Amino acid sequence: MHFSNVYKTGKALMASILLLLVVLMPALQITGAQSVGVCYGRNGNNLPAEGEVVDLYKSNGIGRMRIYEPNEATLQALRGSNIELTVTILNNELQALNDAAAATAWVQKNVQPYSADVKFKYIAVGNEVHPDAAEVGFLLPAIQNIHSAIVAANLQGQIKVSTAIDTTLVTNAYPPSDGVYTDPANQFIKPVIDFLVSNGAPLLVNVYPYFSYNDNPGSIDLAYALFTSQGVVVPDGTRYPSLFDALLDAQYAALEKAGAPNVEIVVSESGWPSEGGNQATPQNAATFYQNLIKHVTSTTGTPKRPGKAIETYLFAMFDENLKEGNADEKHFGIFSPDKQPKYQLTFG
Incomplete structure (x- = not known):
């Protein structure tokens, strides 16, 4: 040639x-983008060192992490890992962060020194604040101040500031299209939602079919909660393949009624315990996690938001033997403290 x-x-x-x-x-x-995240709680006295935990994320292909305090050892271990990170600010810190200088100091201490090689994605200001909580009046100013500090650090293009709520702020959730914030919840969450709209940030929601099932075991089929039923046709004629989708769409319906139809939801926690409660068995937990991962990493979406993956964080990385509350709260781990997997999961 x-x-x-x-x-x-x-x-x-x-x-x-x-x-x-x-x-x-x-x-x-x-x-x-379809890789699921896993929440890394540290309420245990038998957990691996932070560096080992980050290595466990990497070796299992877990591309996202949520932590519940800006732990220095964790942040150091995350340097260069390419793991997307959500940092939570706990409720007992909200009052102090109503001071703008304190919020600036928080970002300067916990974000800026690591921002070059740690992939911060969200800051969740507050976790499951309820209308009757003492912190409710401090939530929005804390969010605003942390956001202002992120902007001052020129990180607003990388990091979105939001809050994490639970599903109990929404009532009339059956059918999901009737979902609406309760009157007490609406008073404090509507200004937060307006902030999210203004800043293009998602709302973080902790979605637990396990707890919803146990609140109504007589009217909810276990298979529906575990993604193994043929689905349910609700009164408005929509077929829901799982309780997870129904819970999520009730949240979207509430957002629509609050004037925020374009705000995205990130499922910041979802899980099933292996012991300590009704239907809390290793078999049910394995079924739930396997099916949840399969569902949220597909492009099926929900009836209200079809056609795309659902950014979701499994709760949690480890069983936490010092976790407060009911016995089941200690057994949400997908790994044992010795780093052995409790279930056969592929994370995306």
Whole structure:
């Protein structure tokens, strides 16, 4: 073959390869985005060192982590890991962060020193604040002050500031399209939602079919909670394949009624315990986690938000033997403290 023809053929081949990469790149990005996260709670006296935990995330292909305090050892271990991070600010810190200088100091201490090589994604200001809680009046100012500090650090393009709520703020959840915030909840959550709208941030919601099932075991089928039923047709005629989807869409319905139809929801916790409560068995937990991962990493979505993966964080990485509350609270781990997997899971 003439040299010029070889050259042209080589150029054409290279162009074809580049075109293929361009075509495939969105798919590769989508695949990465569909990896589930796992919440890393540290309420245990038998847990591995932070560096070992980060290595466990990496070796299992877990691309997202939520932590419940800005622990220095964890942040150091996350450097260069490429794991997307959600940092929670606990409720007992909200009052102090109503002072703008304190919020600035918090960001300067816990975010800025690590921001070059730790992939901060969300800051969850408050976790499951309820209308009757002492902290309710401190929530919005704390969110605003942390956001202002993030902007001052020029990190607003990387980090979104939000809060994490539970599903009990919404009532009339059956059918899901009737979901609406309770009157007491609406008073404090509506201004927060307005903030999220203004700043393009998602709402973080802890979604637990396990607790919803146990609140109504006589009217909810266990299979529906475990993603193993044929689904339920609700009174408005919509078929819901799982309780998880129904709970999530009730939250979306409430957001719509609050004037925020475009706010996305990130499922910041969801899990099933292996012991300590009704239907808390290793078999049920394995079934729930396996099916949850399969569902949220697909592009099925929910009836209200079809066609895309659902950003979701499993609760939790380890059983936590010092966790307060009912016995089941200690047994949500997907790994044992010795780092052995409790279930056979593939994380995306």
